[in-house]
Amino acid sequence: MGRRKKGDAVSGWVIVDKPVGPTSTDVVTRIRRLYNAQKAGHAGTLDPLASGILPVALGxxxxxxxxxxDATKAYRFTIRFGVSTASDDAEGSVTGTSDKRPTAAEIEAALPAFTGEISQVPPAFSAIKIDGERAYDLARAGEAVELKARPVTIYSARLLGMPDADHAELEISCSKGTYVRSLARDLALALGCFGHVSALRRIGHGPFTEASAIPLDKLLGIGHIPPASETLRTHLLPLETALDDIPALALSSEDASRLRRGQGVLLRGRDAPIFSGPVLATHRGDPVALTEYSQGELKPVRVFNLGS
Structure with a gap:
């Protein structure tokens, strides 16, 4: 017999509004313990100095x-002009200063060059691996870090306001792999000065918005109020919430059983031509498996063990 997994078979998404301070891993650990889940993970790291939407997956x-x-993300952030840092945010040591301060008109005129597909060099203090080592570990050790530029897409970018001459608040929608810190650094340089991110908040992540997020401290507080388990489950979204853009197909009991055994399912009649790529197979409203449709057959890619 296999070893029994520790924890409960809890499955779903908890959309946490992460505060400034804890790491994403810290948050995942606390949520896993709160729900006593067997396993947990997150979809996209937020730095300790960043706040906002952190989707936590359970079970x-x-x-x-x-x-x-791979989903689109949205951020609201503040650039502080006149100072560059080693990490391109407020945590790093100062590496340079400049006297120039851009105007709102200059910032708005520069933004179109940073919209669409652009080439971006990630910050030295990032999780990208270089010869098996994290870039931030090498940077903290004082080693020179040279990262290659990579393509990312900025779908939209707009200036929200300037509270003073030193700061500008912006909002962007962007693709996977975009570094807001790099954008702030490069935008400042294009404006003839230095700059870094002084505040950063994720306000959207795929289907998840601020409206669906619950502050971490509020969620942790629920755990101390009986009956905690029932209240906590009201903040647990179904796992298929993450698959809103993927077509779903209801299957018979026989076909669902085939997928759960790792076998393919042939589509017949009018179902066959309507699918291309990934398909969520369901049975009686419950997710059975993520599949790939190819040559008239659904082939299981990820089978869900939900006991249904």
Whole structure:
């Protein structure tokens, strides 16, 4: 017999409004303990100095994390002009200063060059691996870090306001892999000065918005109020919430059983031509498996063990 997994078979998404301070891993650990879940993960790291939407997957929902990692993200952030830092945010040591301060008109005129597909060099203090080592570990050790530029897409970018001459508040919608810190650094340089991110908040992540997020401290507080388990489950979204953009197909009991055994299912009649790519197979409203449709057959990619 296999070893029994510790914890409960809890599955779904908890959309946490992360405060400034804890790491994303810290938040995942606390949520996993709160729900006593067997496993947990998150879809996209937020730095300790960043706040906002952190989608936490529990149980079988961890199998849908890749679909959220690739989703569009939205950020609201503040650039402080006149100072560059080693990390391109307020945590790093100062590496340079400049006297120039851009005007709102200059910022708005510069933004179109940073919209669409652009080439971006990630910050030295990032989780990208270089010869098996994290870039931030090398940077903290004082080693020179040279990262290659990579393409990212900024779908939209707008200036929200300037509270003073030193700061500008912006909002962007962007693709996976975009570094807001790099954008702030490069925008400042294009404006003839230095700059870094002084505040950062994620306000959207795929299907998840601020309206669906619950502050971490509020969620943790629920755990101390009986009956905690029932209240906590009201903040647990179904795992298929992450798959809103993927077509779903209801299957018979026989076909659902085939998928659960790792076998393919042939589509007949009018179902066959309507699918291309990933398909969520369901049975009686419950998710059965993520599948790939090819040559008239649904082939299981991720099977969900939900006991249905």
């Amino acid at each position: 079988e929902a961890t199998k849908t994390v890749p679909y959220i990692l």
